[in-house]
Amino acid sequence: MGLFDKLKGKLGGLFVEGEKVSDGFYDELEEGLILSDAGAVLAAEIVDGLRARCKKEGVRLRQDARAVLRGQLTELLESAGSREMDLSSRPSVVLVTGVNGAGKTTSVGKLAARLAGEGKKVLLCAGDTFRAAAADQLEIWAGRAGADIVRQQEGADPASVLFDAVNAARARGTDVVICDTAGRLQNKQNLMNELNKISRVLDRELPGCSRETLLALDATTGQNGLSQVRGFAGAAGLTGIILTKLDGTAKGGVVLAVARETGVPVKWAGVGEQIGDFAPFDPAAFIEAIV
Numbered sequence: 001m002g003l004f005d006k007l008k009g010k011l012g013g014l015f016v017e018g019e020k021v022s023d024g025f026y027d028e029l030e031e032g033l034i035l036s037d038a039g040a041v042l043a044a045e046i047v048d049g050l051r052a053r054c055k056k057e058g059v060r061l062r063q064d065a066r067a068v069l070r071g072q073l074t075e076l077l078e079s080a081g082s083r084e085m086d087l088s089s090r091p092s093v094v095l096v097t098g099v100n101g102a103g104k105t106t107s108v109g110k111l112a113a114r115l116a117g118e119g120k121k122v123l124l125c126a127g128d129t130f131r132a133a134a135a136d137q138l139e140i141w142a143g144r145a146g147a148d149i150v151r152q153q154e155g156a157d158p159a160s161v162l163f164d165a166v167n168a169a170r171a172r173g174t175d176v177v178i179c180d181t182a183g184r185l186q187n188k189q190n191l192m193n194e195l196n197k198i199s200r201v202l203d204r205e206l207p208g209c210s211r212e213t214l215l216a217l218d219a220t221t222g223q224n225g226l227s228q229v230r231g232f233a234g235a236a237g238l239t240g241i242i243l244t245k246l247d248g249t250a251k252g253g254v255v256l257a258v259a260r261e262t263g264v265p266v267k268w269a270g271v272g273e274q275i276g277d278f279a280p281f282d283p284a285a286f287i288e289a290i291v
């Protein structure tokens, strides 16, 4: 079973063995890409690119066009930045942001488990102080992942929880602090300022530390995902994306638009609600699943 086996592409049906490419084929492909949330402009661009490549390489059969398309889309995803996580300093810090319900807390738990499995000492920071239940939920994940947790009471300043977490991490020789945050809309200025404040605590307390700021992006959100990436990149300086809920969708094409328009790389993929449903994002495997 591959990571993306649950991700059923709508495009697969187009590549009938032995059939030739045709105008109708290219039109249907363009439509399929739009239905997968790649966006109209990018869909047209991809299809034009494919036409040109197939013409140049003398590709006549759909099955061969599929290979060309896969290569083309994989290249597009790989053109975004490096997918490596920089966790070289001790402690290093991973901040997980995103809109409500995107899968932040779940992803924090999964990532913690993964890093703990690599032998790292992980501490979770309950930066979502908006609801008391948020810290309880994170505490359950900390238990599952074998990580420590630092939390405060409901309504506390998230920057102050992070301050405590950083100090605990220094005292305990923690390798990675992973900070959960409250869900927020990408256009709500006061909440975005809160992320900024969290970031300033890190500048002051851990100058020069390795820092990843990841956006949990629900793969089923469609084109709004692009606006989320732009908004959070502007406010928090994203270093990567965790693409969540890939198990529940035939879409996910928005990451093509994200790669093209923002250059923020997808670093992780969430494919279920369980702790192990998480892996480094593999562009070639992803494209193979949707095309």
Ligand SMILES: Nc1nc2c(ncn2[C@@H]2O[C@H](COP(=O)(O)OP(=O)(O)OP(=O)(O)O)[C@@H](O)[C@H]2O)c(=O)[nH]1
Binding pocket: 098, 099, 100, 101, 102, 103, 104, 105, 106, 107, 128, 134, 181, 182, 183, 184, 216, 244, 245, 246, 247, 248, 270, 271, 272, 273, 277
């Ligand atoms: N199928 C599936 N469900 C997921 C995945 N990741 C998260 N979920 C589910 O999505 C729901 C929301 O997940 P949370 O991790 O609580 O999301 P959040 O972004 O922390 O939510 P808020 O803190 O309320 O903003 C939960 O029911 C999770 O189990 C995934 O990769 N696949």
Ligand SMILES: [Mg+2]
Binding pocket: 104, 105, 106, 128, 134, 180, 181, 183
């Ligand atoms: Mg949460």
